[in-house]
Amino acid sequence: MDKEAKKRIRGSRERSNLLYEAxxxxxxxxxxxxxxxxxxxxxxxxxxxGSIIVFLGLVLAVGDKKYLFLSVAGFAVNWFxxxxxxxxxxxxxxxxxxxxxxxxxxxxxISACIIGLGxxxxxxxxxxxxxxxxxxxxxxMIVALMxxxxxxxxxxxxxxxxxxxxxxxxxxxxIVEIFREDTLLQFAFAGxxxxxxxxxxxxxxxxxxxxxxxxxxxxxxxx
Numbered sequence: 019m020d021k022e023a024k025k026r027i028r029g030s031r032e033r034s035n036l037l038y039e040a041x042x043x044x045x046x047x048x049x050x051x052x053x054x055x056x057x058x059x060x061x062x063x064x065x066x067x068g069s070i071i072v073f074l075g076l077v078l079a080v081g082d083k084k085y086l087f088l089s090v091a092g093f094a095v096n097w098f099x100x101x102x103x104x105x106x107x108x109x110x111x112x113x114x115x116x117x118x119x120x121x122x123x124x125x126x127x128i129s130a131c132i133i134g135l136g137x138x139x140x141x142x143x144x145x146x147x148x149x150x151x152x153x154x155x156x157x158x159m160i161v162a163l164m165x166x167x168x169x170x171x172x173x174x175x176x177x178x179x180x181x182x183x184x185x186x187x188x189x190x191x192x193i194v195e196i197f198r199e200d201t202l203l204q205f206a207f208a209g210x211x212x213x214x215x216x217x218x219x220x221x222x223x224x225x226x227x228x229x230x231x232x233x234x235x236x237x238x239x240x241x
Contacts, residue, residue: 037180037186049105058107061103065099066129068095069096072136075089079140086196097185101182104118134152151206155213157213157217160217164228
């Protein structure tokens with residue numbers, strides 16, 4: 019892969035996640051292997067399919083926890099489609115920046131709702147966990163969009179944790195859940211509350227950015 023292609027792939031989004039380097043090397047390798055017939059929209063559909071597989075695994079696991087392995091596979095499919103759809107477009111130098119961005123946001127939200135619905139069925143006595151999960155994920159998306167609007171910086175990571183790390187952690191918790199009941203419940207509830215707290219902290223940071231931009235624009239108008 020030439021340097022320009024790598025620059026396009028890595029420069030299309032600001033990242034700070036722990037697995038950044040390993041993830042992008044994997045993405046670069048997969049971009050080279052991807053047949054030309056596979057378009058970015060196809061990969062977006064594959065990512066959404068992964069979320070549906072996660073949902074099915076959670077529903078079936080109500081009767082047999084071993085089906086959580088299906089959800090783990092679903093997260094892998096989701097990562098594949100979600101991570102490659104935009105990157106393959108930049109690799110081929112055929113990006114549709116705003117179309118792709120809008121589609122990605124919409125599909126991410128639909129995926130979160132689908133997975134949240136899976137939690138709704140998996141936790142029959144703790145259905146509120148699915149609500150808390152969707153609220154936490156939706157809050158993260160809103161904060162990211164506000165930051166992008168105010169600062170022109172679009173980042174999907176919270177400190178060193180991004181969607182990839184979160185998928186891996188969820189997969190590990192699901193595997194443990196097969197052998198130790200209530201592990202997933204505890205993680206989903208506690209993890210969602212932590213995300214909501216981080217969203218609150220990030221919201222105050224975004225408000226400060228907005229205040230600083232307002233002052234800068236007012237000062238510029240006086241000149």
